[in-house]
Amino acid sequence: MDPDHTHSPPPSPFAARDCALISLATGLAAENLREFRDALLKVHEGSIYHHFWGRLLHARFDEPEYLNDFASWAYHALHEKALAERLSLIYPGDHPDLESLRHEVVEIVEQRLDESEQVPWAKADQLFYFVRARLVVFDTGIRVSEPRELAEVIPRLSTGSVYYHFIDARRRTSEGCDDFTAWICAHSPDCPGLRDKLAAIDPYFSSLKETRRRLGELFNAYYREGATR
Amino acid sequence: MTDLLDRYTEVAGRDVVEHLRQLAAPLSGARVVHVNSTREGGGVAEILRELVPLMQALDIKASWEVISGSPDFYECTKGFHNALQGITVTIPDALLQVYEETNRQNAEYLRPALEEADFVFIHDPQPAPLIAHIPDHAGPWIWRCHIDVRRPYRRVWRYLKRWVSQYDASIFSLPEYAQPLPHPQYLIPPSIDPLSEKNRDLPAEEVTAVRERFGLDPALPLILQVSRFDRFKDPLGVIQAYKLVKKLSPVQLVLAGGGASDDPEGEVVLNQVLQAAAGDPNIHVLLLPSDAHRTINALQRAADLVLQKSIREGFGLTVTEAMWKNKPVIGGDTGGIRLQVIDHYTGFLVRTPEGAALRIRYLLHQRDQLEQIGERAHRFVWENFLITRQLREYLTLMLGLRFGEADRIEVGV
Numbered sequence: 001m002d003p004d005h006t007h008s009p010p011p012s013p014f015a016a017r018d019c020a021l022i023s024l025a026t027g028l029a030a031e032n033l034r035e036f037r038d039a040l041l042k043v044h045e046g047s048i049y050h051h052f053w054g055r056l057l058h059a060r061f062d063e064p065e066y067l068n069d070f071a072s073w074a075y076h077a078l079h080e081k082a083l084a085e086r087l088s089l090i091y092p093g094d095h096p097d098l099e100s101l102r103h104e105v106v107e108i109v110e111q112r113l114d115e116s117e118q119v120p121w122a123k124a125d126q127l128f129y130f131v132r133a134r135l136v137v138f139d140t141g142i143r144v145s146e147p148r149e150l151a152e153v154i155p156r157l158s159t160g161s162v163y164y165h166f167i168d169a170r171r172r173t174s175e176g177c178d179d180f181t182a183w184i185c186a187h188s189p190d191c192p193g194l195r196d197k198l199a200a201i202d203p204y205f206s207s208l209k210e211t212r213r214r215l216g217e218l219f220n221a222y223y224r225e226g227a228t229r
Numbered sequence: 230m231t232d233l234l235d236r237y238t239e240v241a242g243r244d245v246v247e248h249l250r251q252l253a254a255p256l257s258g259a260r261v262v263h264v265n266s267t268r269e270g271g272g273v274a275e276i277l278r279e280l281v282p283l284m285q286a287l288d289i290k291a292s293w294e295v296i297s298g299s300p301d302f303y304e305c306t307k308g309f310h311n312a313l314q315g316i317t318v319t320i321p322d323a324l325l326q327v328y329e330e331t332n333r334q335n336a337e338y339l340r341p342a343l344e345e346a347d348f349v350f351i352h353d354p355q356p357a358p359l360i361a362h363i364p365d366h367a368g369p370w371i372w373r374c375h376i377d378v379r380r381p382y383r384r385v386w387r388y389l390k391r392w393v394s395q396y397d398a399s400i401f402s403l404p405e406y407a408q409p410l411p412h413p414q415y416l417i418p419p420s421i422d423p424l425s426e427k428n429r430d431l432p433a434e435e436v437t438a439v440r441e442r443f444g445l446d447p448a449l450p451l452i453l454q455v456s457r458f459d460r461f462k463d464p465l466g467v468i469q470a471y472k473l474v475k476k477l478s479p480v481q482l483v484l485a486g487g488g489a490s491d492d493p494e495g496e497v498v499l500n501q502v503l504q505a506a507a508g509d510p511n512i513h514v515l516l517l518p519s520d521a522h523r524t525i526n527a528l529q530r531a532a533d534l535v536l537q538k539s540i541r542e543g544f545g546l547t548v549t550e551a552m553w554k555n556k557p558v559i560g561g562d563t564g565g566i567r568l569q570v571i572d573h574y575t576g577f578l579v580r581t582p583e584g585a586a587l588r589i590r591y592l593l594h595q596r597d598q599l600e601q602i603g604e605r606a607h608r609f610v611w612e613n614f615l616i617t618r619q620l621r622e623y624l625t626l627m628l629g630l631r632f633g634e635a636d637r638i639e640v641g642v
Binding site: 029046125131135139 | 244247248251252379401404405407409413414415416417563621622625626628629635636637638639640641642
């Protein structure tokens with residue numbers, strides 16, 4: 001790692017965006033585990049993505065016990081702790097595409113249906129509603145010329161910006177990586193030193209505020225340590 | 230108009246208003262017409278009163294039209310309202326004919342504006358059939374449902390669906406309310422305006438003056454419910470909860486409400502409330518005019534905590550208002566209240582008068598908890614339920630309808 005090698009500025013600045021979601025009903029809902037499985041098989045893949053990742057943009061107060069909406073529903077509405085645990089252990093980053101992710105969720109649900117003597121039901125007011133979202137992207141006007149500036153810029157970004165550049169980027173870009181890594185590796189010799197560190201930050205397990213804090217600390221440590229060396 | 234945006238910048242933040250500018254730029258000059266059935270009373274009128282000027286400040290030619298009808302028309306639409314919230318209601322054919330005829334007459338009056346509009350937002354069932362009378366309209370029509378239609382009375386919904394199906398999109402407050410319809414259904418919770426008379430900061434002297442005006446004891450804890458006198462708001466359950474609390478803790482209750490011009494049942498429920506409150510000097514039933522926004526603001530600020538013990542609730546803007554004023558809310562575990570009252574974080578969700586009494590006693594005896602929950606409630610509203618968020622979602626919907634249904638929309642880029 002040698003941040004001093006970053007003297008030649010990258011040719012195109014990093015344009016910081018912000019984003020927000022607007023939700024749409026899919027028309028699919030489930031009152032029991034069998035209906036849930038059937039809906040999973042046919043729901044738009046954007047809904048699968050939303051229930052794993054979109055939830056991060058929703059307001060919440062505590063770290064969730066279960067990491068996706070499916071697992072939360074299994075626990076809170078069906079009172080199926082074993083199923084909730086299995087669903088919560090699904091890591092979306094392990095899957096090359098959303099169909100593969102959908103397949104794993106269905107497999108786990110079907111396994112639980114096979115094990116159950118009765119189909120687990122939710123109360124009438126605790127159905128699972130499949131939702132999808134449309135993403136609207138804004139320009140923040142913030143431009144970053146050199147990677148070292150990210151240490152100062154990232155703490156000022158909104159959680160929407162963190163979502164857009166660090167989560168949404170993975171399905172938007174051909175490389176399947178976050179925007180910071182893509183930009184640094186395209187323009188800066190800091191790529192080898194930062195790429196693995198950025199990859200080690202997993203946004204799935206944290207709130208967006210926590211991810212922003214860790215990103216800020218990463219860039220801060222990398223460039224401050226380099227500057228004092 | 231720029232001044233208006235500056236004032237929202239102060240409250241909601243620079244980024245939030247900048248997002249609105251970016252979203253509105255491709256819609257500059259668009260003619261947008263909102264239609265509902267009352268200019269005073271109720272949450273819909275309050276939202277439109279603030280939303281329309283905000284759209285105008287963003288260079289959108291927004292206007293607000295109100296349809297009018299006879300008492301029979303409002304009796305019919307009140308029946309719709311009850312039926313959509315799950316009550317079995319039989320609406321005579323004669324009233325349905327009044328409903329359809331009233332819409333036909335209003336369509337004639339509104340035809341020029343509705344035909345040339347680039348976007349038409351029709352709020353709730355009252356004006357829903359207008360679309361059938363304006364076949365040659367320029368832009369998309371959106372039906373905005375503000376009601377809890379989780380389990381509508383099917384017969385009435387089937388009747389209304391014949392009109393609603395003709396729209397290009399609909400908006401519901403929660404996913405639970407969405408219905409099988411042949412068009413996109415957006416999920417947009419409503420919001421409050423932090424700059425309105427109802428929600429802006431007030432001087433302490435004004436709060437004190439309102440307390441004195443209604444004979445409220447400044448030394449006695451004050452619990453408050455603000456809502457129409459409507460059976461779904463369960464004002465009788467609130468009185469029952471108050472009486473349970475009063476057995477152990479001194480307290481006073483204010484039930485503040487007004488009528489809406491499209492609600493003929495209010496008087497019946499009000500009389501029941503007055504009977505239940507009779508003889509207790511610490512129950513204050515206040516029938517306020519529909520424009521008493523500042524008075525309600527002061528009462529909410531004077532309260533120690535706020536109740537919204539509804540048994541059905543589309544969204545519950547009074548909950549949002551109270552939370553904005555740092556008040557914990559004890560709300561009915563239903564509808565949009567669940568979206569706002571996060572149990573133990575921004576208040577408590579209850580299902581019975583006993584549950585409400587339990588939480589009232591807890592908060593009145595745990596003042597530090599009361600303050601912490603109130604602070605979290607304020608922050609939660611700031612992040613999620615201000616009018617700027619709702620407008621952002623309306624503008625996104627409009628862009629989606631105008632430029633296609635892609636999964637992502639980029640503006641200002």
